[in-house]
Amino acid sequence: MPEFRTLDDGNFAGKRVLLRVDLNVPVKDGKVTDATRIERVVPTIRELSEDGAKVILLAHFGRPKGEPDPSFSLRPIAPAVEKVLGRRVGFAGDCVGEAARKAVEAMSDGDVLLLENTRFHKGEEKNDPDFARALAENGDIYINDAFSAAHRAHASTEGLAHLLPAFAGRAMQDELEALEKGLGKPAKPVVAIVGGAKVSTKIDLLTNLTHKVDALVIGGGMANTFLAARGTDVGKSLCEHDLAGTAKQIMIEAAEAGCAVILPSDAVVAKEFKAGAASKTVAIDQVPADAMILDVGPKTVEVVNQWIDRA
Structure with a gap:
């Protein structure tokens, strides 16, 4: 750096x-x-x-x-x-x-x-x-x-x-020094966790990370875009459907680089985005058409923790 x-x-x-x-x-x-x-x-x-x-x-x-x-x-x-x-x-x-x-x-x-x-x-x-x-x-x-x-x-x-x-x-x-420690000459395996609402603001970041890390955990709203690109119905969730092609390309490049892309396998969903809204946990392929993904579920947390423990 x-x-x-x-x-x-x-x-x-x-x-x-x-x-x-x-x-x-x-x-x-x-x-x-x-x-x-x-x-x-x-x-x-x-x-x-x-x-x-x-x-x-x-x-x-x-x-x-x-x-x-x-x-x-x-x-x-x-x-x-x-x-x-x-x-x-x-x-x-x-x-x-x-x-x-x-x-x-x-x-x-x-x-x-x-x-x-x-x-x-x-x-x-x-x-x-x-x-x-x-x-x-x-x-x-x-x-x-x-x-x-x-x-x-x-x-x-x-x-x-x-x-x-x-x-x-x-x-x-602190952040720059942590990045250098994680991406400069890191001890393997390296796991990157990326969140946020939009893929569009992080395309270059995601592409570069697939060539530097062993596992890329994608969360937040941007995970919905990757799920939709994979063919999963995300209901009313925040999602950049127009970037499905970009998400697919990032996943292809990750596979070629030997980087595992970790997406949610279950999710907490609700029909509205507000404090106290009724919610439930469902498998990622069971998101109701009238609901939105608001958080990852316990099975996803377990998988992410396993990767972190190995890092």
Whole structure:
């Protein structure tokens, strides 16, 4: 893996640090219900703040389609970050322009500021150079600590890295070092577990993994696409049916490379996706037409555990 710079390689005191984090956390009735992602990035925030940096948090939340939408505002997230961090976290009503500039100018060394949702601007997901430059105007240094969003070449995850001195945060460093341990020169057998909703965002990743690992466990919504490509009826489940051909090709390449593809053999299904919905466990070829797959079943868990125990 190519060398990358970490917090150990920079001097951040007195600098405006644009820190990209993943704060796309579950929220109900305006309250964060799971702070795990916040907890993952707090060590980097705290270290930079204690070093005297002006810590400016960049993040996205949901899919607001490139324009401001109050239901996707990061404002309710600031108190949750503040609670985990144990110190005040300011908030600016935009991530660029006058609102962001004034909020950054008002910061003292060690302060933490959360800017509004980067996806409130179309330039974010388009990785627009002008939008990236507008973000960069408020920073001296760029640090990426959002590993879970790093596969997307957006302005705040990729464009900024070309405009400012760039470093990996502690969470990003941990993930990259784990990848090197698992894919650089690993002890065999190697098992990769990949989840998420979409195959379309991970085609290259999945293809590359089939040539590097001994078993590829596919879960989450993307497992449904592979199951459907194999001819299994997945009912109303989240599924990219138009990518059946791609899924088939990945399975063919895996077989040729000697990589076992592990898909669910049983599943927990329900007729609606909501808390408390009635559910049942069925064999994967017995999914009702009016139901959706929401989790793997115990037999699948057992198979995955057996592979993990061997790894």
